Each structure stands twice: as C-alpha cells, then as structure tokens.
Amino acid sequence: MNKNTLFSSYYKYWIHQYKDGAVRRVTLDKYNLVLRELENRVPHLRLKDLDHFTYQKLINEYALNHERLTVRDFHHHCKSAIMDALEDGLIEKDPTRHLILKGKDPKPKKIKYLSLLELKKLILKFDLNHGLNIDWLLLLISKTGMRYAEALGITPQDFDFENETLNISKTWDYKSKNGGFQPTKNKSSVRIIKLDPITCEQFAELINEIPKNQPIFLYNNSKLYTSTVNYHLKRYCEKADIPIISVHGLRHTHASLLIYDGVSIPSVAKRLGHANTITTQNTYLHVVKELETKDNHKIIENMIRLA
Template identity: 25%
Template sequence: MAVYARWFRKKLKKSSNIKRGYGFVRKLYTWGSFPLPRVIRQRKDKQGKMATVRKRGKGYEIRVYCGLGVNYGRKDKSMTWIPEPGMTPRQIEKALEKVKFQFEQEVLNGTYLNSSMTFAQFVEVWREDYAKEHLAIKTYARYEGFLKRILPALGHIKLNNLNVNHLHRFYKNLGEKGINLKTRKDKNGKPIGDAKLSPKTIYEHHRLISEILNKAVRWGMLDVNVASRATPPKVPHTEISILDDEQVKTLVAALNKEAIQHRAMILLLLYTGMRRGELCGLEWKDIDFETQMLRICRSSQYVGNRKLITKEPKTRSGIREFMLSSSACTLLKEYRQWQDEQKKLIGDEWQETDRLFTQWNGLPIYPDTVTKWFARFIERNNFPHVTLHSLRHTNASLMIAEGVDVCTVSKRLGHANTSTTLNIYTHAIPSKDTEAAERLEQALSI
C-alpha cells in the first residue's frame, strides 16, 4: 500500500489532469488496495448535486453540495441523523439511505429548513415566505412593531430550544414599568404614567409568537408549538362604551358649535356607523344626493413612516351601499359648499383628490387627525370617556334599540355575519332597558 501511495504522489505532481489522478485513486479504493475512508457513499443526481454521508460519533452527518458561493467557496447544507437504539447494521443502512435521499430532495427543491436555526432566523424566513405576501399592510406593520420587542429578548434562542419559561419571563418583562416606547412624555422628557404595556398588548405579543411557531410546526421545523403551553396575562373584560339617548343629544348640541368640517366628520360617523378608515376614504363620487345613497368601497389607513395607503374595506361585505338620512344629506351639502370656497382660497396649492375630508391643501386626511381632534373635543366638553369607535357602537345599539332588524344593521355596518352584530352590538340602552322591564312586568302580572 505504501508503494502505491508513493507512486501516486509522484504521478500526481507530474500530471496536470487532476480528475484522472482522482479517478485512479478511486480505483485503488475499489480494488481494495487499502481500506475505504470514513466517506461511506457518494450520490450524484442529474443536476450535479452530491450527497455525502460521514460517521460522526453515534450518528451520521449527511451533507449536500449546493454549488459555489460568491468567493467560489463550497456551499453545503448538512444534517445529522442518529439511529434508534437496537437497530442492526442492515436496518441502519436502509434507513440512512432513505433519510439521505429525502434530505437531498428537500435541498434540491428548496424546501429544507435548518432545525438548528435561531428564532430570529426563522422569523426572517416567516417574513419572506409568508408575512409579506399574505398579511394586510397594516397588520404587517403592527407585527413589525411587536417584533422590535420580541427579537431582542428571544431572537438569539435556537428555535428547538425555545421553551415555556422563556416566554413567561418575556411576558413578565413586558409588564414592567418603562417598557412602553409610545408613552406620552412631559416637557422634561419623563414618561407620563407608569409606561407599562396593557395585558391586551402583551397578549397580542403572545399571539404573534404563537402564530410564528405554528408556521414552524406546519413546515416541519418543530413538533409542538410551545406558545400553546404558555400562560399569557389574562385580558380583563371591558364593556364597550356607548352613548345613551340623552348623551347623544348633548353630543350633537355640542358639535353644532364646532367648525363645519369637524361637525360633518363626527356626525357622519354617528349617522352611518362606518369605520374611521372608511370615513377618510370617502370621495364625493360615492354619494348620490338624488337617491340619498352612500357607497363605501375603500378605506384609508396609516401604516407608519407617515405613509397613508388606500385599500378595500376590512371585509368583502365591507363594500356596501345604504341610504343616508335627510339630515345627513343636508349637512354634507353644506360642507361641500364650504370646501368649494376653501379651494378658491387655497388656489394653485390645492391638490384635487375628490376626497370628502382632506388636509388644508386637498390631500387625504390622516385617520389619526380625526381621532386626536375628537379626543380633545370630548375632554373640552367634559363627556364620559368615549372613543371615536364608540360612535359606531352607539349607532348600532340605537338602531337595534329602535327595533331595526339585525340583518339591516349588519348590512349597514359591513359585517359578514349577523352573529357578529349580535355578539358585539346588542347593548341595552338604559332608557330602553327600563321600558323592557316594565313591559315584562305587565305581561307576567296575573
């Protein structure tokens, strides 16, 4: 064997055909001149890919050649397979061949994911292969905000090492003071309040982690979603805030003292029950004043970095038409006249967009602008704590309390199912609740 080896080294120095020399040494291995190396087999497919198996301790390393990198270095992908205890050499050989073939096919087809990757690395795969294509723009932007907290805490952990304790410690950390980056600050830069995240926000972080890990399970990266075993903070039940009959009258009276553009925005929300984004997406062509019909077919949303997008409403049933009241039509005609006067005052700086509600120069208004103005209006008039979305709840509850059938209410709100309307908006208005109690007493009296 030593003679053959010395002769081959001399031959290799003289020969420029490396492949020929390599072929000769393979023949030497085949002839049994000296024992086979730790490389058990080599398998090459039609595309030139090669799978190699090496014995590594108690297991076997399977490595697939994936071509050359940018600097002409080899690009390989590998995995380790460990036989089950008690397997015979023949069983190991058969099982190893099967695992090797499956692994090579996954690499060739681009479906292989490395189980040793970190949580942050898998999140990047989740982004590219799922989130960017399937999530709504606003949902994706909100998730990215959550990931700014999740990845620094959990991103370094290997995906298959992530456990329930990691999640519980993370949830506890989210509930500590100072974690809320969006907390209002005073003139000295100090946060106003304790700057903690609410249980609902912490639960939304948990739900995102669970959604990502569900994809890891579905794609064969994990056997179980550990987030399903975790216990996030309990979200306290909060009653939806609505205005009763008297409060609505007081609200309308206060709005009549405000500027026409603000009065039109808020009263239209109250008259129709539409969402904030749908209000900001309205165009004049969506209103037929002759038939008093309003069509909702788009929604404006703010997704961060001062980016305003326009898309279809939240659900397919969100595209809808319904009739406006005479009072609403009169208000909108008055507002349109005011807007036409503003166009003349602005002159060449006005940018025509056909939107009902705009900035000073005609560009679409930001949804947060409406929300902030309404919050200041509520505080200025000492109303109970209600949000802009409370007007939608109030609209639905008023219709149901006045005997409007649920199907009509559901259609006007843009719900896909009447069950959604019943589950959310059947709040008893106190004045009607008293009336119901009195009627029941009369019906049951003997």
C-alpha cells in the same frame, strides 16, 4: 438557512419571503412586532435547539405580561414560520405540539357610548358653518356608524344623493406615512347604507367642488390622526359636560341607539359591516340584556291584564 440559523433570523427571512408585499401593512406590522419580541427574548436560540421545552418557555415568559388572546396570536405567528421550517427539514420535531397556552385574564372592557340626549348636546357644540372640517367628520360617523378609516376613505362618488345612500367600499390607510386607499376590514364591510335627507342635503353642498375620486376630508393632502380627532372630540365632550368618548365611541353610540330604538340585530350588523350577527350581539350585549329586561316587564304586565 440551516439548522444552526437563529430562530429570529429565520423568522425575519420568512417574513420577507412570504408576507412582505402579500399582506396589508397593518398585518405586516404585527409580524414585525413578533420579530422584535423574538430578537429580544431569544436572541441566541437556534433552529436546532427549538424543542418543546424551549418553545413552551418562550410562550410562558411572553404570557407573564400579556393577555391570553394576545399570547395566542403571538403563538400563531410563530407557528406559521415553524411549520415551514419543519417542512424544510430545518427542525426535526414540531415544538408546538402539546403546547399549553397561558396568559393574563382580560380586563373587563366596558363599551363607552352616549345616550341620545348626550349625543345631541355634543352635536350642538360642533362648528358646522365653515366648510368640511373635523366636526363634519364626527357628525358623519355619528349618523352612519362607520369606522374611522372608512370615513376617511369616503369620496364624492360614494354618495348617491338621489337614493339617499352612501357606498362604503374602501378605507384610508391613515396609519402609514403616505396614506392611500386600501380594502375594507372584511368582505362584509363593503356595504351601502341609508342616509337621512338632511345629511344628504348638507353633504351635497359641501362636496360640490371636490374631485369625485378624492377623499372629502383629506382632499387638500392633509393628515388626520386618530389622536388629533380624539383630542378634538374630548374637548367638545368636556364643553358639553358629557362622558368623554373616542371617535370609535361614536360608532358604538350609533349602533346602541339603533338597537334601543328597536332596529333588529341583523340590520344593525349589516349597517356596521360586521361579518355576522354574533359579533354584533357580543359587542352590544349590555344593550340587548337591558332590552330583554324591559321586554320581560312588558310580558308580565300583559299576563297580569289577562288574569
């Protein structure tokens, strides 16, 4: 490595030195995605030519067809390597100083979730009479609000039928070819959640013969891709004549129904495994605002009765 080294080559070397084997596969994939962008956008840019102007130009061009948040992430990945190159004397001045981050405005994202009636219609379409299958997976997510990877990582030993709880302490790497257990999204995602008696009774029978440390939905070495499950769910939504949602939409449905039913934001945040209540409030702001409007009507009615 020297000042004549291509920036993309240095970045590739930097990933191998500092990230390969030290971060999760999904995180490493993000670094490699940035590498491909550098190889395509600035294939001839050398470290010695990396200055304020060339770096700002790189960011500006990337920002033409990416949202501002994505541009920020791209910049942070690049900057991590640049700082090490600067410290090693391969770059004379920090090219990221006074950077202006640009990017497209994010598209409004409306969370898709079902009403209680729609969820009941959906569950009635599930085939729950032939042992563990995709339908049981969808049902468990609907009743717990687990993330898809968390649900795939559930093993028999995670159930505590006596106390009617489920321990969520790991996920399943369904995106990689070989799969395998991996840590949860964050520390807050490690949690114990309450189950209803009927679900406990059902799963106690379903997992009776599955080894304690085997994923209950993958115990026969099968693979379950989100695309497969989402297509399966889409067909059921169409049959039930309800809005089409994704498997992640079942998580949103679970949380929204809890909030509508008066469960506190901190309790919902803890059940979902959110790092803080702000995440929960921001994600389900539409529900919170709707409930606030209803509360205001109740307050007015109460004041009128006192008049």
